[in-house]
Amino acid sequence: MALFRKSTLRTLLFLTIPFFQQTALGATMEENMNLAETSAVYQRIKSAVDSIRLIDTHEHQITEQLRLNHHADLFFWLVQPWGFTQNTDSDMMAAGLSEADRLFIADPKNSDVERWAKLSPYWEAAKYTSYSIPVRIAARDIHGISDIDNDNWWELNRKIKEADKPGIRNKILHELAGIDLLILDKIVWVDSSLNNGPPPRTVMVKRFDDFTLEDNFVQPSPKDIRAIADKYGVEIRTLDDFLEALDLAFQSIKEKGYYVGLKSAMAYDREILFRDTPRRDAEEIFSELIEHSLEHPQRRPFEDFMMHQVVRRAGEHGLPIQFHTGAQLGPGNKITNAKPTLLLNLIQKYPQTKFVIFHGGFPYMGELTAILKNYANVYLDMCQMPVFSMSVTREWLHKWLETVPVTKINLFGGDSMFLEGSYGHSVIARRVAAEVLTEKVEEGYLSTNEAIHISRRILRENAIELYELERFLR
DSSP: OOGGGGHHHHHHHHTTSOGGGGGGOOOOHHHHTTHHHHHHHHHHHHHHHHTOOEEEEEEOOOOHHHHHHHTOOHHHHHSOSSSSOOSHHHHHHHTTOOHHHHHHHHOTTSOHHHHHHHHHHHHHHHTTSGGGHHHHHHHHHHHOOSOOSTTTHHHHHHHHHHHOSTTHHIIIIIIISOEEEEEEOOOOTTOGGGGGOOOTTEEEEEESSOTTSSOOOSSOOHHHHHHHHHHHTOOOOSHHHHHHHHHHHHHHHHHHSOEEEEEEOGGGTSOOOOOOOOHHHHHHHHHHHTTSOOOHHHHHHHHHHHHHHHHHHHHHTTOOEEEOOSOOSSTTOOGGGGOGGGGHHHHHHOTTSOEEEGGGGTTOHHHHHHHHHHOTTEEEEOTTHHHHOHHHHHHHHHHHHHHSOGGGEEOOOOOOSSHHHHHHHHHHHHHHHHHHHHHHHHTTSSOHHHHHHHHHIIIIIHHHHHHTOGGGOO
């Protein structure tokens, strides 16, 4: 039986066996018939994969100090308190959890018993989705709790609270998950301690298009424009003044030294087709934006113009730009806004800029494959894809290893705001890599040594080269 057909069984097994014991999974009766070679190959590849110090290409991790101030607990794992959804709560909302109840659960001022009572029916509905598997893995591996249910949630909650002490970030991310370096996309704007730079073993990407953060050059309001003027010490009256401030912003992030790229998540707000707006049109809109806010339809040509400005400068400064594509978290998002093919005009116009396409473009993987094969400046990042769906990730990692230059594939980005989520995701990503590469060896497509070489490429070395991270690893 091909290992690919056993992947569902392995998924069930690795939910019951701690990560630290998973390099030698027990075999089924059918596997035992021809186990010697398969088991030996799998164990060798899995051992090699588990030894890799990961480069985590995409995180939203809050600082340890903010976590300690917030007093993390089980509800912090399941429902993020920052005003927007992440993984598990997104699926619980798909199962019917209301926004009012989500906010009640997120509020630590409410009693734990009442919070669990509101949460538990929706957790029971969502606990079997891939989004929830990292949480269950973390409960098992870190706290010895095999399941999260009415019988043991209180004990798990107690253990999480007791473990929440200084040093927990290093223990979970770097010791248990084996993450050597992570790339942080700050989205929790109350995390002010990041203003002075990232924590150890962390580098950052910069957003220029998010109204919740500083430096909103792409979707600005009059308030944003004034804030940018104050920050960079320039008077902004014209579009030329605004572009001068953008140049100063790029200069600033290069001088800081810990920014290794840019990030855009505008697919949550609008379609990611950025047309080539004539400058005179952008100037007319900007003259209005200085005075008053505009609705999106009136502002869109200016957003398009500014995205071109940002993308061009990214290439000039050697900064890859990460684009959110594909599936979005939370209710009511429009998936067609996030198709990777919408970026083609930018990709074609700015060949010197490196475009990193996030989340494997899920569910537009086929279209993305054609782009990856046609454009040298486009790179694949499968961050969070293993927790969208492990089986889909296995299928497409198989296909991408056959179609895309291996130097353009990155497999792991934890994409989480809490430490334990990234740990669970790392376990899944390593397992998917080992399974797919073993299958490739069994098929005769790769040798075992080639499979091990590829594992280091897709889990570490490609990211080091793409983001020029060597200087941070000395």
